[in-house]
Amino acid sequence: MCSLLCCKEEKEVGRHQASGECPYCGGKVEAVDVAIQWRFCFLPLCFPFKRKYFCTLCSRRLVLDNY
Incomplete structure (x- = not known):
């Protein structure tokens, strides 16, 4: 009998600086x-x-609100 196994893997592809600032502390957004x-x-x-x-x-x- 086959055991059904499902998993999720996340791998970071890249990082860069985004525009704007953090609403909590005013730091830079990445x-x-x-x-x-x-x-x-x-x-x-x-x-x-x-x-x-x-x-x-x-x-x-940080989560962006799209209106």
């Missing part, structure tokens, strides 16, 4: 490009890329 790989029974399924934003001073993850 954009991190992340490749996400879903695995099902050790077979890779997809490789979506996401961009996450962090403050370089207080290390908080």
Whole structure:
């Protein structure tokens, strides 16, 4: 019987400085490009890329509000 195993792996692809400042401490914002790989029974399924934003001073993850 095959055990169904599903996991998610994140790998950092690159970093660069983003515009703006942290609303909490006023520090610089850094954009991190992340490749996400879903695995099902050790077979890779997809490789979506996401961009996450962090403050370089207080290390908080910042979320953009798109209106």
